[in-house]
Every structure is written in C-alpha cells, then in structure tokens.
Amino acid sequence: GRVVDALGNPIDGKGPIEYETRARVDVKAPGIIPRKSVHEPMSTGLKAIDAMIPIGRGQRELVIGDRQTGKTAIILDTFLNQKPLHEADDEKVKLYCVYVAVGQKRSTVAQFVKKLEDAGALKYSIVVAATASDPAPMQYIAPFAGCAMGEYFRDNGMHALIAYDDLTKQAVAYRQMSLLLRRPPGREAFPGDVFYLHSRLLERAAKLNDENGAGSLTALPVIETQANDVSAYIPTNVISITDGQIFLETSLFYQGIRPAVNVGLSVSRVGSSAQIKAMKQVAGTIKGELAQYREMAAFAQFGSDLDASTQRLLNRGARLTELLKQPQFSPLKTQEEVAVIFAGVSGFLDPLPLSKVRPFEDGLLRYLREKHPDILDRIWAEKQLSDELRGKLHEAISNFARSFA
Structure with missing residues (x-):
C-alpha cells in the first residue's frame, strides 16, 4: 500500500x-x-x-x-x-x-x-x-x-x-x-x-x-x-x-x-x-467468428447484394465487437464474463439493434446478480459448464431477453 x-x-x-x-x-x-x-x-x-x-x-x-x-x-x-x-x-x-x-x-x-x-x-x-x-x-x-x-x-x-x-x-x-x-x-x-x-x-x-x-x-x-x-x-x-x-x-x-x-x-x-474450462467452452468460437467477420467486412464494402449467411455473419460479428467493448474502471468477474459471452455466442444479441447491445449486457448482469446469483456462483465453483448448468443459464438469459424486448 x-x-x-x-x-x-x-x-x-x-x-x-x-x-x-x-x-x-x-x-x-x-x-x-x-x-x-x-x-x-x-x-x-x-x-x-x-x-x-x-x-x-x-x-x-x-x-x-x-x-x-x-x-x-x-x-x-x-x-x-x-x-x-x-x-x-x-x-x-x-x-x-x-x-x-x-x-x-x-x-x-x-x-x-x-x-x-x-x-x-x-x-x-x-x-x-x-x-x-x-x-x-x-x-x-x-x-x-x-x-x-x-x-x-x-x-x-x-x-x-x-x-x-x-x-x-x-x-x-x-x-x-x-x-x-x-x-x-x-x-x-x-x-x-x-x-x-x-x-x-x-x-x-x-x-x-x-x-x-x-x-x-x-x-x-x-x-x-x-x-x-x-x-x-x-x-x-x-x-x-x-x-x-x-x-x-x-x-x-x-x-x-x-x-x-x-x-x-x-x-x-x-x-x-x-x-478456466467454462470460458474455453463459450469463447472457443468467438475468435474465429471475429476473424471471419473482419475478412467479410473488408469484402462487404465493395458489394451490396450479400446472401443471407454472409449477412448473418456480419450481424453477429458487429454484435460481438460491440459486446467486447467495456468502460474503464468496471472489470467483470470471470463468471460474469462467461455469462455475457455465452449470451453473445448463443445468438441472443442477433435480433437486437447495435445500440441496444450494451444496455442488454448491463441489464443481463443486473438480472443475474439479483435473480440468479446461484448460477454465477456455480460457474465459479465448477469452473465448467455442464449441460444442465448450460441449460439453466440459457433459460435465465431467454427469460431476461423476453422482458428486455
């Protein structure tokens, strides 16, 4: 000190x-x-x-x-x-x-x-x-x-x-x-x-x-x-x-x-x-998706007629990029990061407009801390997402997503 x-x-x-x-x-x-x-x-x-x-x-x-x-x-x-x-x-x-x-x-x-x-x-x-x-x-x-x-x-x-x-x-x-x-x-x-x-x-x-x-x-x-x-x-x-x-x-x-x-x-x-294994499980795909997104975004500047799959990739990439932003002096606990990134890669952000991604994240964290601290604690204790825990997290996030809209 x-x-x-x-x-x-x-x-x-x-x-x-x-x-x-x-x-x-x-x-x-x-x-x-x-x-x-x-x-x-x-x-x-x-x-x-x-x-x-x-x-x-x-x-x-x-x-x-x-x-x-x-x-x-x-x-x-x-x-x-x-x-x-x-x-x-x-x-x-x-x-x-x-x-x-x-x-x-x-x-x-x-x-x-x-x-x-x-x-x-x-x-x-x-x-x-x-x-x-x-x-x-x-x-x-x-x-x-x-x-x-x-x-x-x-x-x-x-x-x-x-x-x-x-x-x-x-x-x-x-x-x-x-x-x-x-x-x-x-x-x-x-x-x-x-x-x-x-x-x-x-x-x-x-x-x-x-x-x-x-x-x-x-x-x-x-x-x-x-x-x-x-x-x-x-x-x-x-x-x-x-x-x-x-x-x-x-x-x-x-x-x-x-x-x-x-x-x-x-x-x-x-x-x-x-x-930790839980983070590996949710973040495994994110790096590849973002790499594909950057490559596509460079191409997409030239053409406007993109097929649906390309469009999906671009949407997902933009949402993930938005999700990874973070204000200063507000570090997250590992279990909270896992929950947020899980929401991103499970496609919960895809229907939202870009400007709503950050409010969604803040709201989701508040919701999980207040209503489902048990899920966060279990992620931290078990250090991995079992199918059952993944299901619980998925359900909690879907409940929140419905109320958010």
Whole structure:
C-alpha cells in the first residue's frame, strides 16, 4: 500500500517503512527445474482479453501500442479486478500487484495512485516510481527494484503481478547511460546489450513448482510504439522475449472500440492452458467468428447484394465487437464474463439493434446478480459448464431477453 522510489525509499509522505529483509535488485532468474508450466488464470476483468488472449499466472504478456491507446488503463483495470480475490481472504488465490512507473510525469503517477486508492486497491499494491525528473540510473534500476519486490511474493509461495510502464523509457535511460560511458552504440544508438537488459528482467517472471512453494510472478511489460511500428528495435526485442502480446491500436480507439485490442494481431502463447474450462467452452468460437467477420467486412464494402449467411455473419460479428467493448474502471468477474459471452455466442444479441447491445449486457448482469446469483456462483465453483448448468443459464438469459424486448 505504499509508493516508493527506485531504491525503496517512501515518496508518498506517509512516514518511513519498517522492513524485515533486504533483497538484491539484480538476481538471476529461476532455472528450468524449479519452474512449472503456467496453468492458473490471471483474470484481467476485461472481456476481450480474458476470452481471446487469456493470461496465466507466471506468464509474461506484453501490452504494446502507441501513446494514448489505453495501455495503462488495461493495467489499472487488471489491478482493480484483483479486489474480490483479496476479499475472499484465501492466500492461495490472492494476487499482489506491483506497478513500476518509469519516466512518466509525476502527475500521471499521482493520478494512478489516486485511482487505486479510491477503488480500495492500494492496500494490496506497491507502486515504484522513477519519474521523468529522476536521473537515468534511477529509471534504469526501477524495474529491477520492483521485480525484487514481486519476487518476494513469488519465492514465498504467493502470487504477484508486476507491470512495467514502460520499458521503452527504461531502454532510453539505459542508452543515455551507455553513451555517457562511451560504450559503442548499436541499432538506433541503443547499446548492444539492451536485449539482455530486458531478457534478464522478464525471465524473472515465472511459475514455480510445488517443491518451491508454487508461487508465481506474472509480468505485464508495456512498450510504446511510434506510429504502430512494431518492427522497431525495442518492440521486436520484447515481443520475442514475452509469451504473447496485447496489441492496441489508435484507429480502433478512435472508432470507440475500447479496450482498443486488435484481436487479429494479439496472441497469448501459453495462456490458453490457464483459461478456466467454462470460458474455453463459450469463447472457443468467438475468435474465429471475429476473424471471419473482419475478412467479410473488408469484402462487404465493395458489394451490396450479400446472401443471407454472409449477412448473418456480419450481424453477429458487429454484435460481438460491440459486446467486447467495456468502460474503464468496471472489470467483470470471470463468471460474469462467461455469462455475457455465452449470451453473445448463443445468438441472443442477433435480433437486437447495435445500440441496444450494451444496455442488454448491463441489464443481463443486473438480472443475474439479483435473480440468479446461484448460477454465477456455480460457474465459479465448477469452473465448467455442464449441460444442465448450460441449460439453466440459457433459460435465465431467454427469460431476461423476453422482458428486455
């Protein structure tokens, strides 16, 4: 619940921090033997991500996009979404959050902290800030310092999530230091070991096996691109290090598709094994349907005489795209996401006009929370949709759909 600088000194004016242990900032990542493959979900509370680009505990998922595309917003929502887990008071599922701000404005960091505080999420979060006014060595060391804090949880059988916002600025600070030290510059004037800088940082995010306490550290590094150029030096490096990327686009953001996730270019390489079965069952088709929809939509611009099946595909795609939009600061619980996406893929939205999709979703969630909390609880407890549970959910949604019209 504190804000510290890159050396762990408090900068939030709440007095000194009592500490028990000190840790090295730059330790080696765990080897291959102590690790285990990623298998527990780390839910972000964002439908688009949890359904199609699922993230597991111990995964490294890059959030990449131009400035002002909502990269930090995704991280903030993910932090806020961990609140129900902390209220459940089960140490095995709690996810502690670390946010490392590198080279950002102090006002931006203060805003972020205030949002966390207002939502009651600061009590399980740590903020490490090396702002734009701090010297380059501080900006360079901050991610490692934050990582050392996250590792404390990982090595003690707990779970932590760390966000580096953003690694572009860290690389720039490192370049500045290297050039001043007269090291030979490489591509884009970055030093030759800038890849090693990021790889040794991100390799420390891991899922440990049961002999080592079964803890995990999940990393969400952020990279800011210039004009969607993913082939610049730092973006390609970090894409090759991480286990997938969430690609945000300005054009989508301005079309009102927020979170502005480009579903075609975003992948999660290990997350699907961490998705709960219920989500796999409902979201399995959605990615394919949206891919078909994008392809069709490109064609449909030319011709107007479309056959019925194409028309159906376009309608469904537009409704699903609308369904995956989500306002900021309102992350959903996994079982609620399952219910909403189930409504989408079962065709309940097809008869509705586009403008009614969001009201339908809000109403449906309110209806399920008030009238059928048992269904939501069962999805969460059983983690999969049996035929009987699917029938109940279908019936509940049809009842609501009738009253909605």
